[in-house]
Amino acid sequence: MSDLHSKELRLDAGHLRETIRRAAHSLGFDLCEFATISAAPHADFFDAWIDAGRAGEMSYLERNRNKRRFPALLAEASAPPFRSMIVLGVDYHQFDLPPEVRDDPSRGLIASYAWGDDYHELIRPLLYELDAVVRTQTGRTSLGKCLVDTGPVLERDWAEVAGLGFTGKNCCTIRPGMGSWLLLAIIFVPEVLVGERGSSARPLQSPISNLSISQSPTCGRCTRCLDACPTNAFVGAYDLDPQRCISYWTIEARSIIPRELRPRFGNRIFGCDICQEVCPYNRRLPERTPRIDGLRALHNRVAPLLLEGFSPAHPYWLDPRAFSEHFARSPIKRAKRAGMLRNVCVALGNWADTAAIDALALALADADATARAHAAWALGRILAKWRYQQAAMLLTTALLYEEDERVREEIHLALAM
Ligand code: SF4
Numbered sequence: 001m002s003d004l005h006s007k008e009l010r011l012d013a014g015h016l017r018e019t020i021r022r023a024a025h026s027l028g029f030d031l032c033e034f035a036t037i038s039a040a041p042h043a044d045f046f047d048a049w050i051d052a053g054r055a056g057e058m059s060y061l062e063r064n065r066n067k068r069r070f071p072a073l074l075a076e077a078s079a080p081p082f083r084s085m086i087v088l089g090v091d092y093h094q095f096d097l098p099p100e101v102r103d104d105p106s107r108g109l110i111a112s113y114a115w116g117d118d119y120h121e122l123i124r125p126l127l128y129e130l131d132a133v134v135r136t137q138t139g140r141t142s143l144g145k146c147l148v149d150t151g152p153v154l155e156r157d158w159a160e161v162a163g164l165g166f167t168g169k170n171c172c173t174i175r176p177g178m179g180s181w182l183l184l185a186i187i188f189v190p191e192v193l194v195g196e197r198g199s200s201a202r203p204l205q206s207p208i209s210n211l212s213i214s215q216s217p218t219c220g221r222c223t224r225c226l227d228a229c230p231t232n233a234f235v236g237a238y239d240l241d242p243q244r245c246i247s248y249w250t251i252e253a254r255s256i257i258p259r260e261l262r263p264r265f266g267n268r269i270f271g272c273d274i275c276q277e278v279c280p281y282n283r284r285l286p287e288r289t290p291r292i293d294g295l296r297a298l299h300n301r302v303a304p305l306l307l308e309g310f311s312p313a314h315p316y317w318l319d320p321r322a323f324s325e326h327f328a329r330s331p332i333k334r335a336k337r338a339g340m341l342r343n344v345c346v347a348l349g350n351w352a353d354t355a356a357i358d359a360l361a362l363a364l365a366d367a368d369a370t371a372r373a374h375a376a377w378a379l380g381r382i383l384a385k386w387r388y389q390q391a392a393m394l395l396t397t398a399l400l401y402e403e404d405e406r407v408r409e410e411i412h413l414a415l416a417m
């Protein structure tokens, strides 16, 4: 390539990047950076993580390993090859939960990314709009590949390569000044958007004074997230075992939650933010309203009263249709009604208040055996705490008709608590 041609390409790429950044910002993205397609830096680590059985019930992570390693393989054979990626971030921080809400055992905490509507559904059309801006500029007729947490892509690797932020020991992408409350999305495109350095990265500055950070912010000697995890889910820094993680169990897994973990879930019924809440990069962030309207917190999605979803007026933990209506646009529907009822039973067991008995009696008669098993556990907790005979009677009666061996075992254990 002649020097002149190379300079023109750099200038054109620079102009295109600025056009894309402006369009991304006006669509609602807070961050927009670029990287050249190459092999994913942590593909070996990811493969070893999968081989160690860490994915658990997330079998989709085991597929398309080659595409995860080499994102160029994501292109259709008939389309031009991908050369660049546009890496985007949406800041979803809104406010810190007041302690009196966070610590109220009669409420079920929902991870803050799910306080509004489902970000996949909100962000995907915006990615196609942004790709259309690029196509208008370059005349391309094929579509870019638009992914928001839905494809075989190591997003955090590319966020780091592109200079969006760095990966913290809590396995989240952290942007100094913005923290780790980031939703990541990527568009793969055939255009050349960056020069020889491989990314559009600009130096990041850390506002955290007690971490020794110069040009490249890091976690330094901090271990707050690793120490604060209530289930000891971190095998080490940057290494999370999902099968001990509250987020995995309350969102991804469908099966019975290990008994020894249940008391550690507290009142978390969908996801867990603890390893982010304690991070100094997330401290004292100003309250804000997300720029994408649908992400705004809905008042009944932050920490709903656990018993509300059992009431005849709103039986969304019990009735599939009520659940579908109540969570129609929410990411919570991913956990499914029975999964959420299971999670709520765990929170009710941790509350262990006699006010929950009627709700747990309904859960003990649910069509889903996993939910019934956790209802039995929760009744056992109330029985152990209060010696409340109504709990014992419900469990003993359930034994008369319960046929599922796993539930029967939970009932026996509950009666012996
Ligand atoms: S999300 Fe919660 S349970 Fe999972 S690693 Fe973080 S602190 Fe631990």
Ligand code: SF4
Binding pocket: 168, 169, 170, 171, 218, 219, 222, 223, 224, 225, 226, 275, 278, 279, 280, 281
């Ligand atoms: S809490 Fe500390 S160690 Fe964990 S991600 Fe934040 S800065 Fe890094």
